[in-house]
Amino acid sequence: MNLALRDIRHNLGRFLLTCVGLSLLLAVVLSMIGIYRGLVADALTLARAPGADIWVVESGTRGPFAEASRIPGDTREQIARLAGVAVAGSVTFQSIETFHRARKLRLQIVGYEPGRPGGPAEIAGGRMIARSHFEIVADQRTGLALGERLRLGRDEFTVVGLTRNMVSSGGDAIIYMTLLDSQALQFELAPPAARREKARGAAGGGIDTVNAVLARVAPNASAIEVAEAARRWKHLSAMTQGEQETILTRSVVEKARQQIGLFTSILLLVSTVIIALIIYTMTMDKLKEIATLKLIGAPDRRIVALILQQALAMGAIGFGFGAMLIVSVKDYFPRRVLLQPEDGLMLAAAVILVCVLASGLGVRLALKVDPATALGS
Amino acid sequence: MEPRTALAGPDGPRGRAVAPLVELRNISKHFGAGETRVDALRDVSLDLHPGEVIGLLGPSGSGKTTLLNVIGCIVEPSSGWMRLDGETVYDEKWLRHDLRALRLEKIGFIFQFHNLLPFLDSTDNVAIVLDMARVERGAARARAVELLDYLEVGNRRNAFPASLSGGEAQRVAIARALANRPRIILADEPTAALDSQRAGIVMDLLRKVARDQDAAVIAVTHDEKIYNRFDRILTLRDGRLDGEEREIR
Structure with a gap:
């Protein structure tokens, strides 16, 4: 009993x-x-999605997540030529807040070069970006639907693909766009501001700046040695994927x-x-x-x-x-x-x-x- | 009514030559020491024979409950000697360590407020004693039903204690006390919560049990209306059995 x-x-x-x-x-x-x-x-989502082995950032920084990092756009070419690098791609990251359908959207914009490291790991719906401009891949958490149009800055973008659970360390949903669009969104001034800058004699300056270059190494190459080479010969900071993840978990969200x-x-x-x-x-x-x-x-x-x-x-x-x-x-x-x-x-x-x-x-x-x-x- | 000693003679109270079920010799029990010492029992000697129903009276604090606890092997005496159902269980110290098993085996308890387990129905409240004695479940329930029928509450076998009347609950409690066929039944104010009619019925049942099972029943009571249902009445005063014992029947 x-x-x-x-x-x-x-x-x-x-x-x-x-x-x-x-x-x-x-x-x-x-x-x-x-x-x-x-x-x-x-x-870790944002850092793992590109499937990179090495993160190359501005010298003396631990960017692009823990600290700000800005490097010239042609850095990717230098990194791609290093021995042991299979492929490299430039990326930009920026936070943006916009209103869409009468609600506030906080977004993390990732600019990447289609066909190179930096884009979404996989697509849950629709397709990857295929055109050079005005296409975006958005995370489902944005509430955007395929084919929907979203105004960012001075341009309107069409959602061509959707990802799942792609968010930044701050919890903001990620939107992927081409590097060119992201650079324009981040660095290009509005016409009145550009005229004002020109009037005060400021140099026009290019907008070919990126936040980081991501590289994948060849199958038999060592990521540590390639990162060391980038540091020594290119005067840049370089971290392996493991080091970047450690920075994210031990510094950014610590x-x-x-x-x-x-x-x-x-x-x-x-x-x-x-x-x-x-x-x-x-x-x-x-x-x-x-x-x-x-x-x-x-x-x-x-x-x-x-x-x-x-x-x-x-x-x-x-x-x-x-x-x-x-x-x-x-x-x-x-x-x-x-x-x-x-x-x-x-x-x-x-x-x-x-x-x-x-x-x-x-x-x-x-x-x-x-x-x-x-x-x- | 004639004065008698609490130690019945070798012939027993009704002239039968039977061994006592309960034998106490010079049992004393004190609590505390020095100035705070309280002598709850002083040199109590007592014999209870099979078939006897004994009433234990006395004013509050006289040691009735302590005596019941001593016989029930709940409280250890301070000195003396005690034999239960032919087995010496105390001789200046406990001679058995498994006192709970001893209680399960030899003693049935009936409480003032029945103390049935509220989460078991009548049958299981009785069968639990057999379950603890490792009797097979079917046999235990059959015995429980048999006892409930014997005590005329078989129609309430599936009822939970909360839905039983006071009299019914007390009968179920008696059935539980009898389940393991103990030969010593200790009752603490068994009729205190009952009206005089039901109190009489319960006492008649105890008498029937004592007779049918050759058991000895000792009941602490203040209930004057049931005095005539006892074979003998023992009175405790200041921890002593007073010399006068009333033989009722």
């Missing part, structure tokens, strides 16, 4: 309500872990990562205390029954099983509901919530461990109950 199950069945409403409360708490914990993972994944990590730890701690309190209270409610059981001869293992099984059932149901809840609402979060199976399993294991430890309090209380209290009560 399973006493834990019988007690749960008898107080099913109350038990389920407790489980729902716990599941909401665990859903918050799971969502925080997902937000943490999403933050790191988002930060504070946010720490903040979320700390908050998640606090939530886990709070959850532990709450689970312990719930189990302790559940045990307190059953002291008379426990005393009676002891008096009529129930061995300690039956009483321990009663408490432990209920604690584990509560943890399992709470975690199950919580996981289902967060899986069903995660796409409605403004930023990506990345739920990984291993995180779920780790949290489940942590919940089980917490339930076992927390039930220790209840078990201790139950084992101290004097069976004599059943008499005369």
